Amino acid sequence: MRDVAQAVGVSPMTVSRALRDDKTVSERTRSRVRAVAAELGYVYDTTAQAFRTQKSGFVAVTLPSVNNANFADTFRGLSEAMAGSGMQILLGATNYRLEKEEELIRQLLTRNPEALVLTGGNHTDATRSLIRARGLPVIEMWDLPPDPLGHVVGFSNADAMAALVAHLAASGRRRLAFVGASEGADLRGAERRASVVATARKLGLDEVAVIDAGPAPVSMRHGAAAVERLGARLSAFDALVCVSDTVAFGALSECRRMRIDVPGQLAITGFGHFDVAAVSDPRITTVDVSARLIGTEVARVLETVFAGASAPLEIEVAARLVPGETS
Amino acid sequence: MRDVAQAVGVSPMTVSRALRDDKTVSERTRSRVRAVAAELGYVYDTTAQAFRTQKSGFVAVTLPSVNNANFADTFRGLSEAMAGSGMQILLGATNYRLEKEEELIRQLLTRNPEALVLTGGNHTDATRSLIRARGLPVIEMWDLPPDPLGHVVGFSNADAMAALVAHLAASGRRRLAFVGASEGADLRGAERRASVVATARKLGLDEVAVIDAGPAPVSMRHGAAAVERLGARLSAFDALVCVSDTVAFGALSECRRMRIDVPGQLAITGFGHFDVAAVSDPRITTVDVSARLIGTEVARVLETVFAGASAPLEIEVAARLVPGETS
DNA sequence: ACTCGGCCTGTTAACGGTAACATGTTATCC
């Protein structure tokens, strides 16, 4: 910057102002500075700026995994909506584990992010106090936690799943099995499981069988393998409620291999409205959770908060039942 | 840090050393510093460190999209393999556009990354000179460019696709159509297309029909829509060579809807060895490009380079034909 | 007792920007 200043014949301060489009520099100076900077191949040092101003220009984001079309959609919505803001995203994956989330947040905080975007409302106590102590804007997404840390953009996993169960009950299904990850890791998955069990009880259906498809994240392969393991025992059920569309697709494919008629013998439902649910034949009944919209809404909240205005504490996005051909 | 130093009764320098595990601090001092730091809720400022040492601790990574299971796999392999190194990833998506890549890299460079990881070997001239001028380690992945900027970890898209065409020819297919993105955006896709056309010619097959499924990134829906648009004209072909497994799956599903026998009437092949190809019924013939391995290999190269050793300039990962049931 | 080297800790100055304030320069007004 000093070099640029010297070349233009002004002080570094003026160069600084010119490059940041401070309106107090004359148009003539600004354009000369820009030209010389480009000519000299000068690259602005955001690290130094972040240091001096104590504003990093980072928003820290944690996701369970980027390897999930839904979370990837949220990320895309968020990053596209934030593109113009001058903020950069610092992304971390928690692998669906709260301890990993804690470690990750600890690490991310050392970069002085100006806001924190977390997936879900469950965090370790240490994470909560860490964040509270920092006093920076927090947004939890993909859920509607009862005791949020700050802002919330999400939907009720329980309600969405209840709607799905009601849909199955209305079409005469009574013997449901829930296919999802093992206890523990995937908390939104656990919420969905609990909701399926509770709703079935409330509607007077048979007790729901819970089928463990393996540790989170459960994939298409897990769904297929679970159905394969069930084998003949599948006939005990008239509907498979899967924790996600990927699992549902795996289950559906395996059913086809086993010549099980879907939806004749067995209904299958997914969750998330992944592409695969809309394209597969038959189309999978699912719930559209507005993954992308969550991202753009989070971006809007951030924008508002950064502008110093106050944003609504809770934004509920729609979780809409999308009937397909598998139920 | 000053506060911590005061509380412990040492100088800030000692605290700095203790927190970084500099071996010249006594074990006793180190543990006291750690304890006090934790107690006071002190959070280390990586920004200041990055500024002072002129080492950001960042590796900048650009991907066409995270919304693609293959690139997401590469990202996961890379970030998991780098987890212990103390480096953080600064991720950006180019949306398959070189101009966007240039802008992104310009932005990322202001953060002083210590290395740059790019997807593909095609870049604008400005990008190339920008990077060259910076003189930092560069790794291009997912391709084997003829004129690399630095290190390369990838495979030959052309060779992989040629193997697939040879496989189709060997099983008697002669009238191929290639289904991919419109000209321009997706460069690896374009390489694949060119290879299909060239290989078919070399093997004496009919001239390949190129079917435009829409702008990159092409998804399952695009694949399905392309087949739907083709309709009866599909009978002109005995094989659909798709640019990716997602497109192939969309095409396959639409064929089922249209009661077209796959592979009886029509073979379908994909690319990338996505889960959907392995799980769908029938399984889709594809090419496993070791997406995750690319990530871990890139991490290994980075580690070597950061350690000051010299890493091989070109690492070719396997692109292995995975015969399925659609060909 | 004195020197020397190893171990541990402290002091100083700097990394590249920018906030806050000071200053100079040019229009504007009575």
Add this chain to the structure above:
DNA sequence: GGATAACATGTTACCGTTAACAGGCCGAGT
């Protein structure tokens, strides 16, 4: 013409950490 405001630029000090160097202390060797 002189005061005043509006604009454009410069000066100074500092953001939190650490490299480089400078000690101080202690035990071993002579």
